[in-house]
Amino acid sequence: MEAGNKGRGNEKQSRKTFRRRLDDMIRTLRGEILTGQRRDGEFLPSERELAVHFQLSNKLVRAGLEELVAEGLIQKLPRVGNRVQVPPSGQPVRIRFGYHSTLESDVEMERLLDGFHAAHPGIRVQPLPISFHNYHETVTEYMEAGLLDVVTMNYNNYERFRSQGSLAMLEPLEPDERIFPFLSEAFRQEGAAYARPFVFSPLILCYNLDHLAEKKVRWPREPMEWHTLIRLASRLTVENERFGFYFFLLSINRWPVFLLQNGMRWDGSADGAAEAVERIVEGLKLCRSMIYARDTFPTYLSGSDADAEELFREGKVSVIMTSYFALNRLRGSGVRFDVAPLPGGREDKTILMTIGLAVNGRSEEKVASRTLVDYLVSDRTQAEIGQLTFSLPAVREAAESESPGHPERPPHFRMFEERTDTFRLITELNLSLAQLEAVMKEARLYWAKLLSEQALKRRLAELLLAR
Numbered sequence: 001m002e003a004g005n006k007g008r009g010n011e012k013q014s015r016k017t018f019r020r021r022l023d024d025m026i027r028t029l030r031g032e033i034l035t036g037q038r039r040d041g042e043f044l045p046s047e048r049e050l051a052v053h054f055q056l057s058n059k060l061v062r063a064g065l066e067e068l069v070a071e072g073l074i075q076k077l078p079r080v081g082n083r084v085q086v087p088p089s090g091q092p093v094r095i096r097f098g099y100h101s102t103l104e105s106d107v108e109m110e111r112l113l114d115g116f117h118a119a120h121p122g123i124r125v126q127p128l129p130i131s132f133h134n135y136h137e138t139v140t141e142y143m144e145a146g147l148l149d150v151v152t153m154n155y156n157n158y159e160r161f162r163s164q165g166s167l168a169m170l171e172p173l174e175p176d177e178r179i180f181p182f183l184s185e186a187f188r189q190e191g192a193a194y195a196r197p198f199v200f201s202p203l204i205l206c207y208n209l210d211h212l213a214e215k216k217v218r219w220p221r222e223p224m225e226w227h228t229l230i231r232l233a234s235r236l237t238v239e240n241e242r243f244g245f246y247f248f249l250l251s252i253n254r255w256p257v258f259l260l261q262n263g264m265r266w267d268g269s270a271d272g273a274a275e276a277v278e279r280i281v282e283g284l285k286l287c288r289s290m291i292y293a294r295d296t297f298p299t300y301l302s303g304s305d306a307d308a309e310e311l312f313r314e315g316k317v318s319v320i321m322t323s324y325f326a327l328n329r330l331r332g333s334g335v336r337f338d339v340a341p342l343p344g345g346r347e348d349k350t351i352l353m354t355i356g357l358a359v360n361g362r363s364e365e366k367v368a369s370r371t372l373v374d375y376l377v378s379d380r381t382q383a384e385i386g387q388l389t390f391s392l393p394a395v396r397e398a399a400e401s402e403s404p405g406h407p408e409r410p411p412h413f414r415m416f417e418e419r420t421d422t423f424r425l426i427t428e429l430n431l432s433l434a435q436l437e438a439v440m441k442e443a444r445l446y447w448a449k450l451l452s453e454q455a456l457k458r459r460l461a462e463l464l465l466a467r
Contacts (some may be wrong), residue, residue, distance in 0.1 A: 018056065018057075018060060021054050021055055022054075022056060024054065025050065025054040025056065025061070025064050026064045026067055027364065027366065027367070028054075028367055029044065029064075029068060029074075030068065030367075031366065031368050031371075033068075033073050033074070033086060034073075034086075034092070034122045034368075035093060035120055035122050035123050035367060035368050035371050036086075036122050037371070038084045039084065039086070040084055040085065040086040041083060042083070042084050043080075043081040043082065043083050043084070044065075044074065044081065044082040044083075044084065046081065047062060047065070050065075065082055068082075069082075072085060073085060073086075092121070092122050092124045093122060093123045093124070093365055094123075094125075094126060095123065095149040095150060095363070095365050095368050095369050095372065096125075096126045096128055096147060096148050096150075097113075097126065097127055097128060097148075097150045097151070097372065098128040098129075098138075098139060098148045098150070098151040098152070099127070099128070099129060099151065100129075100130065100132060100135065100152050100154065100355065101130060101131050101132075102132070102325070103152060103355070104129060105328050105329070105331075105389075106325045106389060107198075107199060107385050107388075107389055107391055108384075108385075108388045109127065109129075110127070111388065112376065112381055112385075113125050113127060115375075115380075115381065116372060116375050116376075119375065120371060120375070123371060128142075128148065135157060136157050136160045136161075139151050139153075139157070140161075140166065140169075143169055143360045144169070146360075146362055148360055148363075149359065149363040149364075149365055149366075149369045150357060150358070150359055150360070150363075150372050150373060151357075151358050151360065152198065152355050152356070152357060152358075153187075153195050153355070153356050153357075153358045154353065154354065154355045154356075155186055155352075155353065155355075155356075155425060155426070156252065156253075156426070156433060158186070158194070158195060158356065158358075159426075159433055162189060163432055163433070167189055167192075167194050168361065169360065169361050170194040170195070170358045170359065170361055171359035171360065171361045171363070171366060171369075172192045172194060173194070173195070173358075173359065173370070173373065174193070175193055176196060176377060176395075178377075178379070178395045178396060178397065179196075179197050179377070179394045179395055179396065180197070180200070180396050180399070180420070182352070182423060183197035183354050184197060186352075186354055186425055187354075194358060195356030195357060195358040196357045196358075196394075197354055197356050197377075197394035198354075198356055198357050198376060198377060198394050199325070199354070199355050199385065199391045199392060199393060199394055200353065200354040200355070200392050200394055201323040201324035201325050201353050201391065202323070202324075202350045202351065202353070202416055202422070202423050203254070203257055203321060203342060203351040203353070204321075204322060204323065204324070204339050204350070204416075205319060205320070205321060205322070205339065205340045205342060205343075206312065206319070206320050206327065206337055206340075206410075207219060207318060207319045207338060207340065208236075208312065208315070208319070208335060208336070209336040209337060210335075210336050211236050211242070211315075211318040212236070212318075215235055217232060219232075219338070219340065223341070223343070223344055223348070224344075225343050225344060225345075226290070226343045226345070228343065229245065229319070229343050230244075230289075230290060230293050230296055233245035233296045233297075233318065233319055234293065234294065234295050234296045236318035236319065237295045237296060237318075239295075241315075241316075242315060242316050242318060243295075243296065243297060243298045243316070243317050243318070244295070244296045244297075244317070244318050244319060245290070245296055245297055245317065245318070245319045245320070246301065246312075246317040246319075246320055246321075247308055247320055247321035248307075249287065249291070249447070250440065252426070252433070252436060252437070253351055253426070254351075255283075255284075255287055255443070256351065256429060256436060257349070257350060257351050258284070258286050258287055258345065259280055259283040259429055260347070260350075260351065260424050260426075260428060260429065261283070261342075261344060261346060261347055261348075262280075262282050262345055262346050263279060263346045264279035264280055264283065264429055265430050266429065266430045266431060266464065267430070270465060273461055273465055276464060277460045277461050277464065278457075280439060280460055281453060281456060281457055283345075284443050284446055284447070284456070285453070286345075287443070287447065288446065291447055298317070307329075308320040308321070308322060309326045309327075309329035309330060310329065312330070312337075313329065313330055313333045313335060315335070321342065323353055324390050324392050324416070325353070325390075327339070327390040327410075328389055328390050328391065330408075331389075331390070337410055338410040338411050338412055339410050339412055339415065341415065341419055341422070349424045350419070350423060350424065351423075352423035352424055352425050357372075357373045359373060377394065377395065379395065379398065382395040382397075382398035382399075383398045383401065383403075386399065386401055386403070386406075387403065387405060388406065389406060390406060390413070392416065399417075400414075435463065435464070438463050439460065442456060442459050442460060442463070443456075
């Protein structure tokens, strides 16, 4: 009896598997026809070839093709084949694209989507800008409900998906050799690529050229240390007018750079925890020394989310720690500025930030979704991003193009090309995002002088060793 039930269960599961494969074949061919990848009048591969490709029997392939005949998408010619028959004015395929709302300015997203619609009239993209607040939770909920087909995913978003075992929600994508290898590797897990790199940026400094000229300060071209920057920034401060240096202290893409530069990398062991704590505290002490440096840093803003780029734009600060993405806030401001690498610590490192494009594994329109991803990472679109914005394209040729780029580009805009060996993902620390957030919670108390150094070390050790 049990053996019989088991046999029927296997048979039922097998039917479900073949139904999924058949649905996949139908959706794929339908999508290729409606998106223009298969032209009117061309012939589909033979039934035998389709059977091999989609792992179906010839009988099921014929059943699937009959559905496409019924939809008016192909014409069956006996003893000849199946010919594509594009409807003269059919309904376009519709996909929903969720992206970080800042990309509207960081890559001129509306203009890019206009270009996509012109190139692919058979696909309509519904744009869904999503704020950074609770981005991961919002995207996950929307994807599970089938409300998103394509989504942008920065490295921190991706890392949350990976650490929570949610990568199965994403459709694996083909590798693209045109993209910087260090970007492709960021979204790869066990050989599979779960997002296609789109744009990227290292963490950098940006400084006001007029403020330097006013104070007769010359920006050093050779690498400098943080204490040198603080001394320089103190000379740029003007009481009741501006401060010399500022960055959003509590951003997970800012303060951890001091840990990276200290060579902090916890090996995950109890024995290694003591060394990790020492390196963490050393980095946090450097941060605190900056916050309380005389006539340098706006201490009252250190715990707020004050926009560093907006303060810079208004002339309220002279030097900021920022990214190429955030430089887009300065377009059209009239502020004369330039960029430079971060000062170094024990090691010359900076945080690498990257944004990729991912396809919902549950999307009903995977062909159209992949078509959008391919377009946004095409040579043409990547070059357009370089022309219209300060964001760095993921395709190497576009990022390193000799073309002048955006007319407001700062003089040393291209300094990133010689610094790629210093780029590091935040996960090099070997701390989870949850652990980093817990470290920051303790750091805030320490920076506010509500926690002694010894108490900080004790609490960090407990945090690292907690199971």
